[in-house]
């Protein structure tokens with residue numbers, strides 16, 4: 001008979017691999033149908049069998065591997081069954097596993113599928129028990145490949161748990177195990193890269209974990225350990241000594257979180273060494289340390305001698321040629337690590353009862369020597385500290401890089417979790433990136449679930465806020481008489497004092513109120529003017545600011561108060577742009593100290609009720625937004641607008657008109673702002689033509705004044721849109737009054753926003769584009785449908801009707817503009833067309849940066865904004 | 881693709897209950913069999929293995945078997961199981977494992 005080639009042998013092995021994989025795959029498929037109750041019933045049955053057989057399996061493992069201590073292996077088997085069960089029995093692993101009502105989010109479980117698992121020689125049965133139960137709980141199939149030296153005990157454990165699971169209704173074949181054979185290692189290699197494997201769950205030697213990671217499959221592995229344990233002088237020394245012995249002798253030191261080197265404060269060195277000695281540890285002389293090192297360290301690799309892993313201390317002493325001189329058994333061999341710790345041969349992982357130690361003279365030195373051990377092959381794994389001083393514990397845990405830092409308990413059993421602490425029970429210690437792993441978890445069921453997150457929409461909070469006290473009727477300026485203030489600072493413009501408004505204010509302020517006036521505010525002041533006002537205000541030490549004038553004065557007064565109350569604020573910082581008001585990074589003060597009374601003398605900006613302040617900076621305008629900018633009192637007295645020249649009346653009225661229209665279609669519009677916007681539009685269409693005929697009419701001045709404030713409340717909460725972005729850009733670049741600049745683009749932007757946007761805006765509070773309906777509603781509301789349309793027509797449903805209404809709205813605006821004599825295009829503004837066209841890139845860029853664009857109902861693309869600027873140049877024709 | 885003389889079998893509850901009927905039908909030489917899964921509540925590993933084996937038999941006797949009205953929980957089992965012949969019976973156009981739909 002000829003020997004088969006490697007290739008042929010691989011083919012035979014591959015067929016076996018396919019067989020294992022197929023049954024695991026089918027079981028995984030069937031498992032998807034299982035409910036939480038089904039799974040919990042299976043887990044319970046498996047746990048019961050594991051507990052009953054813990055001693056038998058422990059003994060079998062010990063006999064097969066000749067490592068460790070049977071009694072400790074029993075404990076490990078029980079940790080992997082009883083303790084694990086206690087921890088996971090009430091955990092959800094099917095369907096919805098966690099709900100986060102406050103986040104409108106649920107987490108659901110999806111099984112991972114087929115897990116290929118490896119178990120180590122040091123913990124063969126406990127690892128199999130642990131992984132089998134975790135797989136059942138998470139509805140995964142699992143195929144075990146045991147360490148060759150522990151295959152019998154591992155596979156017996158797997159078979160026992162599988163049979164118990166099957167009897168409890170588990171899918172056929174969901175646990176399987178690779179039979180012991182001389183080709184087991186090669187078969188494992190082939191299985192690791194098998195297409196049916198969804199996850200590799202590797203626990204074992206570094207070589208095997210490395211192979212798992214290089215398989216190209218998702219893998220849960222562990223890193224190697226090298227546990228430093230710092231014993232600080234504040235520790236309970238006798239207890240620390242005993243628990244270190246418990247830990248290091250546990251299963252003869254095979255647990256990888258167990259202590260490797262002790263770092264001991266010199267102040268307690270005598271006491272702790274006496275305790276170790278009294279309790280049966282052997283303390284080596286420097287010469288003996290060398291003998292121990294020669295025995296337990298493999299001189300070729302510098303790592304531990306695998307023949308002595310998990311062997312009792314006396315056997316190790318014997319191997320080192322040392323006579324303990326005692327007839328009682330030695331618990332731990334303690335070796336003083338003299339000289340440079342980082343180069344000491346014993347400063348490595350020794351999975352046997354051999355423990356290094358050094359003495360240190362300070363906490364700093366203690367932590368630094370611990371780091372030396374931690375970074376000598378054990379990063380991400382485990383560390384320990386015995387100390388009562390919380391400050392020392394905090395410094396240690398901050399410095400050390402370990403997935404679990406065990407405080408005042410045995411690090412080996414402590415690391416397993418559940419016995420000494422509330423760490424998750426595990427036999428697989430994630431070591432994070434320090435150990436080349438993806439997690440530092442005590443790996444458990446959570447790591448075997450694909451989490452499906454199901455987020456529902458955020459509850460979008462819509463608020464409405466405005467100026468608290470608004471006094472409305474003609475003559476309401478008398479309200480100043482009752483104003484609570486002892487020192488008032490009036491901010492106004494030279495015009496207001498010429499028109500007699502300043503005197504009206506001064507006459508009405510309470511008699512005992514000290515009054516100072518700053519009347520240097522021209523239209524659209526720069527920040528420098530505002531700073532001068534602040535200086536004057538500081539001298540006046542006023543408790544009340546009275547802003548008397550148009551939008552610029554009111555906006556400026558808001559900033560004067562802000563910087564007067566909070567001198568440390570930085571304009572550049574609070575002017576940082578933002579995408580979403582609720583997520584913006586700027587922090588504004590919560591409360592203002594100085595009272596702000598706003599008395600508008602134009603009917604336009606509505607600044608008396610808005611949280612905005614627009615400031616000119618060079619050729620740019622910056623917008624500040626915050627509730628703290630809202631005035632405390634607004635006085636809407638139309639008597640103050642009676643003497644307003646027609647051109648300013650018209651300009652500002654068109655600003656208010658733009659506010660109504662843009663607030664209406666804004667993505668932030670609400671029922672609250674819609675009502676205000678619609679009524680403001682109706683009032684403007686009613687009042688402005690009458691005022692043009694009779695500028696002194698208090699009745700219509702009053703209506704227009706109210707319209708501006710209502711529109712201000714609407715934009716104060718819904719903001720504006722693309723028209724303002726463009727108007728701000730052109731206004732700043734060519735010194736055009738704000739309302740005029742708005743009017744020049746209004747018909748372009750209504751046409752633009754009435755069309756289905758090229759790009760929709762992604763704003764949760766705007767789930768449906770309805771700008772066209774909104775314009776139609778405005779037309780309907782101001783009575784533009786009355787001519788010939790049938791009563792049963794609905795602009796909501798009938799698109800043609802909607803378009804007719806929008807056209808009649810545009811025509812009405814055109815007619816109003818022509819009646820009022822306001823320019824309705826850039827060409828009519830008197831700007832040099834050549835200069836304008838040259839400025840288009842700059843204007844577009846400025847407009848794109850404007851906050852107003854954020855609430856436009858469609859996402860305005862730069863090319864579209866540029867086109868809108870371009871199209872607004874010719875003399876405007878009546879829309880058809 | 882459905883022919884008028886297709887034999888339809890309803891699978892109620894667990895799949896195993898309908899196995900004998902289907903086996904008899906294929907053995908009797910039926911050329912077109914439709915398995916209606918609308919009332920199927922659970923498929924076991926044995927059930928999957930039987931489906932695959934039955935489809936193999938049907939194929940060799942030139943009988944066409946189609947699965948219809950498959951509840952999502954059952955269809956998901958088929959998807960996870962990744963068995964070509966079952967996916968074809970669900971109407972998948974080809975044997976490409978990753979582009980099936982029904």
Ligand SMILES: [Fe+2]
Nearest residue numbers: 605655659738
């Ligand atoms: Fe405006």
